[in-house]
Amino acid sequence: MSRLIVVSNRVGPIGDAARAGGLAVALVEALKSSGGIWFGWTGDVIEEADTRLKLESAGPLTLATIDLSADDFDAYYNGFANRSLWPLFHFRTGLVQYDRDNFAGYSRVNAAFAKALLPLVQQDDLIWVHDYHFLLFAEELRKLGCTRPIGHFLHIPFPPRELLTTLPNHEELVKALFAFDILGFQTEHDRDRFFDYVRMEVGGSILGDKARCFNRTVTARAFPIGIDAGTFANFASTDDGQKQFASMRDMLRGRRQIIGVDRLDYTKGLPERFNAFERMLEDHEEHRGEVSLLQVAPPSRTDVSEYQDLRLELEGMAGHINGRFAEFNWTPIRYLNRSFARQALAGLYRASHVGLVTPLRDGMNLVAKEYVAAQDPEDPGVLVLSRFAGAAKQLTDAVIVNPYDVQGMADAMNVALTMPLDERKDRYTKLMKVISEEDIGHWRTSYLEALSSVEHAGVTGGSLHGDQNGAVA
Incomplete structure (x- = not known):
């Protein structure tokens, strides 16, 4: 050899x-x-x-x-x-x-x-x-x-x-x-x-x-x-994964959560994502007070001006949306500039009803695959995925969106949040088959x-x- x-x-x-x-x-x-x-x-x-x-x-x-x-x-x-x-x-x-x-x-x-x-x-x-x-x-x-x-x-x-x-x-x-x-x-x-x-x-x-x-x-x-689909699926059952899952579900108190996990980079479409979430709250009053967006965005290349500008832009957007829609017991966007261990992320993914992966352009994007792998087969969440991520060529049973279309992304989030259990399970089964076979x-x-x-x-x-x-x- x-x-x-x-x-x-x-x-x-x-x-x-x-x-x-x-x-x-x-x-x-x-x-x-x-x-x-x-x-x-x-x-x-x-x-x-x-x-x-x-x-x-x-x-x-x-x-x-x-x-x-x-x-x-x-x-x-x-x-x-x-x-x-x-x-x-x-x-x-x-x-x-x-x-x-x-x-x-x-x-x-x-x-x-x-x-x-x-x-x-x-x-x-x-x-x-x-x-x-x-x-x-x-x-x-x-x-x-x-x-x-x-x-x-x-x-x-x-x-x-x-x-x-x-x-x-x-x-x-x-x-x-x-x-x-x-x-x-x-x-x-x-x-x-x-x-x-x-x-x-x-x-x-x-x-x-x-x-x-x-x-x-x-x-x-x-x-x-x-990804190593089997290992990542098991991460949700580790002590750290279960701790994050239980903590998040306790905090949500029956509400639902959309999650995005991306390195803080201008390729990831984060401003467009925040705009789409705001549009969804405008169009669907029933989601106000009931659905939040958790955006995890660890900083990168902090000495590059474009990345500094992006961080300031997102902080301003999150503040604007929260100021516009927040209630005393509900915050629309929780925006975290920090990283999590992969076991903890698996718990966060499983606690989230929608995985939002909407880069403007990406070679593959393994977060999309990790989100699917972490789901509970009996009650899986829904993956909303940019057509411009390489993963979209394999994960065709996700809800595919154009990240430049703010209204389309808002509509897709609503579709994902209201999708019947049978359809969610069917999509999950097909996605998991691809992720497991092409690991x-x-x-x-x-x-x-x-x-x-x-x-x-x-x-x-x-x-x-x-x-x-x-x-x-």
Whole structure:
């Protein structure tokens, strides 16, 4: 069995992966089963560049990390990754900031990380690179002579050609993707947008799941990520889950609750969600005093002005709606800027009659799947899901909404709140079947089988016709 090397911006945790989330669980299980290395950034920012590896043994796997200098962190992470790629790949071109120095820093960090990893790569290794932070990583490894199979999985959406071409160095980025052997996307729509760029922008060709361009060929497929549905369902029965469930039901006193759980980010559609909840209260007086919205929104990227502005906007909106509709014993919106352990979240989900997952654009959105998994099969809540979340391609029995349509979302919340039990149970059963069959283990296994097949076919280096070293043409 080939050893696995996982590359991601952040590494770990290992000992408490289940608490951290589904991705950590999946990667830890893959690494434990094959043995291997998890490589990435320590999370520490230092004054001067220092790419010396820090190695830590954790049973059959090794954690390998390096620090980032303050300049590299600003250019690579805060700059190009999160001010250029993140908004662009979420279709928010108006928020994209492009700076050549930031792209130079992004390129420099990809190259430095590749150079640091190379001495650890053995002749039978598979390399699995994750997300938008490392789009140039395989190309940098190929320049150093690495011929091992290298796969990439993009956790966020892939943008349409018309948007991607607004980035000055779009062709350079896409060419670098052809140094990978496998490109994994959340949905077929994402994969097809990549194919469209290859055909229409750079004159490449598509045959089945393979794209040919720049004298290289890459396999591109959809691998929708899942959750460990059984484990998450059991979280609701843990001590912490039951405590949160009982506490919430006691507080509601027979009233009903809609819940939203999202990182505080402009891609999540939170202002639109608050507007829709206000519209529902305007249109349906029967829900006033009887239905509340619990919005959990842990802060992120607090040093970025767009995120600071969003937090102020939401605080103002919650205050306005509460001031308009609140009663002495009922608050319409409870808005919490904090995180919860996943066991506690499972209890909150089960205590909530509606799960509101309405991003403006999302690669997958695992909250939608977690909400369903946490429900009581005998009295399940209803998932209201944005059509622009990758999860909507699988979870077709949710109540699907357009997050830009405030009135439509308000109507959907009312439909969910008034849905008969038989229909709720039927939708839950169908959703749970999908979530259980296409879970995190299925995602991990199907991707690694595809990557391993590259080695078995003797085709590596991001090219079917490259030189024997797999170097970039």
